[in-house]
Amino acid sequence: MEQVVIIRYAEIHLKGKNRGYFERVFTVNLERALRGIRHELHRTSGRYLVANFAPSETEEIMERVSRVFGVHSLSLGFETENDLDSIFYAAKLVSPKEGSFKVETHRGNKQYPLNSMEISSAIGGRLLSENKALKVDVHEPEHRVYVDIREQGKALVFGSFEKGAHGMPVGTAGKGLLMISGGIDSPVAGYMMAKRGLSVEMLHFHSYPYTNEAAKEKVVSLAKILSRYTLTEKVRTVSVTHIQEEIHKKCAAELNVTLLRRFMYRIAERIARREGDGCLITGESLGQVASQTLEGITSSNSVVSLPVFRPLIGFDKEDIIEISKQIGTYETSVLPFEDCCTVFLPDFPAIKPKLSFIEEEEAKLDVEALVEEALSTLERISL
Amino acid sequence: MIYLDNAATTRPSSGAVERAACFLGENFYNPSATYGGGVSAARELAKFRAGLLEHIADPAKFKLVFTSGGTEADNTALFGGARRGNIVVTAGEHAAVERSAAALKSRGVEIRVAPIDQGGGVEEEAFLALVDANTSLACVMHVNNETGAVNDVFSLSREVKRKNPRTLFFSDGVQAFGKIPFTLPESIDLYAVSAHKIGGPKGTGALIKRRSLDLPPLLFGGGQEENARSGTENVFGAAAFYFAAEETFADLQGDRRRVSSYRDLLWEKLSKELFLKISPEEGSPFILTVSAEGLRGEVLQRMLWDRSLAVGTGSACSSKHRFSRVIAACGYRESVLDGVLRISFSRETKEEEVLRAAEILNATAAEFKGKI
Structure with a gap:
């Protein structure tokens, strides 16, 4: 026996x-x-x-x-x-x-x-x-x-x-790239897609020295907790510092976040294609913040062609918090290290940005060069 | 790395640590033990206590109670000294005093806050006007940790006693001890000091109190420190504090003069287009607080660290707690509050470090400004 x-x-x-x-x-x-x-x-x-x-x-x-x-x-x-x-x-x-x-x-x-x-x-x-x-x-x-x-x-x-955790074995549904911030939502989004069998790779954008090292370490801690489910082995980080500076200097302030998100999507897609990830995953939830309105999502979605999975799109914050508590990421997510410096936060972000206006403002930037430069800052942190 | 954040903490004096190390080694005994090892540890502790006190007070009139640091000394003074009625504090106090006062408020004590001027010093008349027959405790920090403003706590304490002889006067002297030569007058009842601002270790400080004053303790237990602060004595900490103070007080006037010239030199070399001075002219020579107006102090601090210069800051990137409470109370506009940097010296600071620091500060602030 x-x-x-x-x-x-x-x-x-x-x-x-x-x-x-x-x-x-x-x-x-x-x-x-x-x-x-x-x-x-x-x-x-x-x-x-x-x-x-x-x-x-x-x-x-x-x-x-x-x-x-x-x-x-x-x-x-x-x-x-x-x-x-x-x-x-x-x-x-x-x-x-x-x-x-x-x-x-x-x-x-x-x-x-x-x-x-x-x-x-x-x-x-x-x-x-x-x-x-x-x-x-x-x-x-x-x-x-x-x-x-x-x-x-x-x-x-x-x-x-x-x-048990139910769902499908991680890896049986392909591989996706999760854009993970230090917040509550993105780890939950990664959890949900992994539950459907997706192998989850992780990408974090930081803007050191505008954000501090503690914010990055917080993301690594979150990724570690999440990887107990997703079995992910590393998190990639990319600096968007210069992109934020350029947007801040040259473009309409109310579009700061909108434009930055378009860059993040572009960078994520480049990395995903290079690494064989078939989709992007985000923690966006409709209407939760200014950049997650239909117009905001349309704006960022329009710069990529890979499918973008947003498993939380119809979730209330409360429901998301409940899952994050259940999977153990909540307590780390609410630690007070901000992932964006107030330097770059406009007083009134555009809630319904028009695509034509966005493109006009973006034309003031050398998008390709900035994306390439950001990609050169790619780092891998083992979990 | 050029280290100019000495108001946050100083590099421990290697001499002091070395001389105190025996208390983490062969002389490890508990000073309360009655056998030889304990008795000799107690004897040494008494020597450190007396030696530290002698630098700033008449041992016939004052006692020194070792604590775990400035914060505990502040808490002991506030929670022990406050009674029903009101206490008067200044808007410039360190968080250890400000938060203690907030806790006392929830226990029914009225908290009266005296305003500070642009340099961070207390408005004396406004302060004294708040003291009345029901004031149990008056608190004025000796040197403001964020701006270096020096408050005349000796004359203020006398004025307070004149208005109400029963009011206890407490001064947080963490940034003054070992930086300013003085002898405590009897009008000051309680005075807090810390080891790690003068080359001692973190986790050690003291509350100096008037001998005849009976103050309820914050910590209860084995009755150490004549019941004023229970807990097995940190003999190593006390020893290192004592040795560090010995070095610090050896030529305090000379060090002060030299550091004062460095502070003036740094300010002279800083670009006036980039930096605005917040520290008052007659402030502590060990602290120079400036603002790189329009820039974010915390970001600048990290950029400076990457260029091998460590300085303090008075602002944060976070949307909550973005500004320093104290510098905001000095009455500056937001763009100034955002850019606050605290540059603080020690007796170890070298002239070439100051000159290099000025170059790095100017170049980095200019570069930052160009980016946003």
Whole structure:
């Protein structure tokens, strides 16, 4: 008998002929999530088992696995021989100390001599006779003991299910480039796209010395937290300092942010194309700030041809905050390091900028040279 | 790196640290212990206490209580000294005093704030007018940490006592101790000092108080410091503070004269088109606060760091807390508040550093101005 973490997967079973591919990616992701912890990962039909780990690592393994997209649920339990004595011994370890309970058996191996009802009643009966504080309630039990009869003479025994992260294995839906700021929204956007199987690369724009090093470090901390889900390994940074200075000096103040965002989109697309990222991801939410109006989004969207995924477009701030708390980025996001200096914030940003006006103002700048110059400041920070 | 942010903290004196190191080594004993090692640590601590006090006060009239720094000394003075009624503070006080006063306000103490002038010094008449029969505590910092303005706390304390003899007078002397030669008059009841502004280590300071004054402690516990401040004594900190003070007071007048000439030299060399002087003429020679009007001090500070010059600032890029509360109280317009830089010297500062700093400041501010 051995303690194991039982992993069931979510939508992969829907994938028909591509199932093998999805399972391979899922396996790699589980291994990446468990990197640094001694363990073995076994695949059985419809299940994964993590085995041969130190008892002190149990909690860490459960936590890391629960964050892997594609995991439907997970249980901590035992793998045993499938004879009734071994099953009973394991069942005793996962059964409650007192209260009502029920044994539920699932017979994956239909060759097994007893049927599910018979196994449940045999194990339930023996648990009952050993512990007088227990009673059976098959309708509304307080606790359940699950027995899963598997192939090759094995059975799994466990006491509960924990919810997994659901979604699709990261990497099965291609690769996208997340524009990550230090705010609340962009990490949530990255999380949501990763949940749909997108591999998420990250790009951060800074304007040192107008913003400080702490702001950059904050983004790295956010990226680290997010990468527990996205399994991202690095964050790229690009300086837009000179672009901001040029816009500030030469263009209409109310377009500062609008113009800067167009540059950010252009730079992001260049990097995405170079690195094979098939889309851009942003944390934009309609109407949240001046640059996220329909007109603002139209303006920035019009400078790129890659698809731009904006998973938060219809979300209220409150809903976004809720997810960010759930994934653990919220507390870091609200740290007070600003990602834009007040030097560049106009008193009244344009809320509905006309594209013709934007293009007229932008024509005062050497767009291509500024983009190239910004690209030369690209840095990679390992997470 | 040219370091001209000495009002933030000074580089610890290596001599002082070295001489005090034995208290982190062989003489590690708890001064409260009654065996030999403890007794000798207590004896040394008493020597440091007396030696530090002697630089600025008559030990027959004052006592020195070691604290974890200036902030704790300020808090002890305010929370211990304030009673029902009102306390009077100045608009120039350090956050340790200002925030303590705000906390006292929520406990029902009336807080009266005296205005400061353009140089950061308290408006004396306005200040004295706020003191009345219900004033339990009056606080005036000795040297303003943001502008270097020196308040005449000796005469102010006498005036306060004349108006209300029961009012305690507290002065935050963190930027004055080891920078100005003086002897505390008895009209000052409480005086706060800090080690790391004069070459000592961070985490050590003291509250100097009139001997006959009984002040409730901020920290309770083992009853150290004659019950005035519980917590095992930081013997290393006290020792390094003592040795640093010994070096600082060895030629205070000479150092002051030299640093004063450096401050004047720096101001002389700074471009008057780029910089506006905020520090008052008769302020502390150790602090020169200027404003690069229209530029953002915090950004300029980072640009200067990248060009090997470290200075302080009075503004931030953040949209909240953008301006220094104190410099704003001096009455400047926003564009001036944005560009505040605090350049502060120590007795270690060299003339060539000052000249080079002036060049870097002029060039960097000009470059910044060209960019935006």
